[in-house]
Amino acid sequence: MFALIRILFAAGLVVAPMSIAAAADSIEIHLGYLHRTEHKETISLLDLPAGNNGLAGAHLGIEDNNTTGKFLNQHFDLQEVRLSEKDDAGAAAVDLAQKGIRFVLVDLLPDAVLKAADAGRDRGLLLFNVGATDDRLREHDCRADVIHVAPTRSMLADGLAQYLVWKQWRRWLLVVGSHDNDKLYADALRRAAGRFGAKIVQERMFEDTGGARRTDSGIVQIQRQIPVFTQQAPAYDVLVAADESEVFAAYLPYRTWDARPVAGSAGLIPTSWDASHDQWGAVQLQNRFMKSFSRRMTALDMQAWSAVRMVGESASRTQSGDEKAIAAFLKGPDFALAAFKGRKLTLRDWNLQLRQPVLLADGRTVVSVSPQEGFLHPVTELDTLGYDRPETKCRLQ
């Protein structure tokens, strides 16, 4: 049956995949999930990641793929590998390749993503970066065997900036954490301010002096520290915080010296997903997730779900489990993913970044979704978010 379909395709006899009847042997498509042991400290108890953060999204994607796969004779499975601090991501990737796995989701730090990519390249691995938002992985450190499902810091910052500018909150007080990832996020926010016409009236650094996130005396000191930290600022409309390390940003709302809204790492947060997102049919996915895992779906879960669905979508369109056919389809002009964001998601062919709208969530609801109306682009408004083709430093190889 499948051979027949292929022959018909080759002969140009059908214009689209035709009806599919059950054949005897199912196509097995194996996926891997490579992640690290996470010890994340968060300011809010509500944000402490579950043990299966991300992985649960991948499992739901596998389940959805298999529901579709039963009509196409395709079956998907997922093998999880959790690395400890001393484990080598490259060796783990090779190990997965030797087990016959060709599609590997990676939730790793950027250097480990590159190690896995470089080790897996000659073994036919295709990686899906679901965790790292680092722009460099899509720019000068881009790889032809890594598809980026996670949005970049620049996409997130641009999505936020467009809304703040639309809101006429153009004067920003930027507060930056003292860790490297905080500084990278601040870079993206500065770039966004410049692109969309916001002005950073002043920058302040919030030094991480160590210490526990929560103590029994809790809010007493913070209530005094934050007003002092934010006083005597030039006139500003919104405080924008770059604190990926979760050291201070969540303490800012309601505690600033001036009565100002907070955005960035707290307050209004740009993200790929939020547990409160309910538009464009998202409730269905949220319900499925809740039913299966008894918790809410995070951005990392969504990025992993999307990666697994990208493989599933390409496998169903190509009627194939072959990684070359799937990769070619993914990178080709016909690929599109429906992911409850009001429009199709496609890949930027110059660096394999998934184009996607950015949700702006306040922790209770989705306040807005960028790109905002009026930010125009000759190809797609989604490319107003992040580094665009003319600026890219990526040379895929």
Next chain:
Amino acid sequence: MPAAVNEMRGMTRSFVLGALLPLLFVAPASAFTAYVSNEKGNTVTVIDTDKMAAVKTIKVGQRPRGIELTRDGRFVMVAVGDDDTIQMIDTKTGEIAGTLPSGPDPELFILDPSGKLLYVANENDNTVTIIDVEQRTRVGDVQVGVEPEGMGMSPDGKVLVNTSETTNMAHFIDTQTHQIVANVLVDSRPRFAEFKRDGSELWVSAEVGGTVSVIDPAKRQVTKKIGFEIAGLRQEAIQPVGIALTKDGKTGFVALGPANRIAVVDAATHEVKKYLLVGQRVWHMAFTPDEKYLLTTNGVSNDVSVIDVAALKVIKTIQVGELPWGIAIAAQ
């Protein structure tokens, strides 16, 4: 724009006239009643198509979307997804007269040609539920793909077609055996399925894919994909949902969602002939039984556009409730 203040005054008069007219006069060509489900308002707006005005608002359950009349015209069935049921509105009294055991989160549904069985897409658990309308009991389930939505019925009643939004397929279901007999891949997020009256074609819209697939129901193959291009609009704003085909099978209308337009398609050549500007985020459509008018539900602008089918012109806009979604038109 109709003056809202006139609505209440017009309401009682229309009911009296509506009862007497058939006896006294030849009824005007457009004297029908349209029922519009308002997804956010939790109401159904009743429109008199003679006056082209809303004459009544009926409170229903949570998140009403799919809406149809029973064959005898006695009830309007409306899927209230967040209440996990289908409510039946008595068309004489305008009161809720009962519910149907639809299964969780019903969205769209379709009657078989006899009007006895109702097939319901349940988005939340990948099933199609089959209901005996008269007995108001559930008589079966069919497991389908992820997020079932669109429902089409072949004119002979032998084949039910369900589309699943995340699986991206049209599932062909044998209505005798309740087994899936074929699955046809279409573009992303298929939302609606409609057969031509002669059974020669099945049209399936893909909201995210931006196309309508024309399927040969005998071969169960996509034979043509209808694409849409509107000057000045990005492709991603073109999101086909509702489909309406004229009885003679010559003209198709496709609602393009946030493109705020209805595409008029020559159903023989499958070429788009015209785009009609309607309200914002147009979801679904229904013809008046004489096919003189086509009414569209415009989700974001809270109104219904009236299209003159012969002239292919939008002639009127009627304010309805919050986020209108589905529409059904009764012969009375």
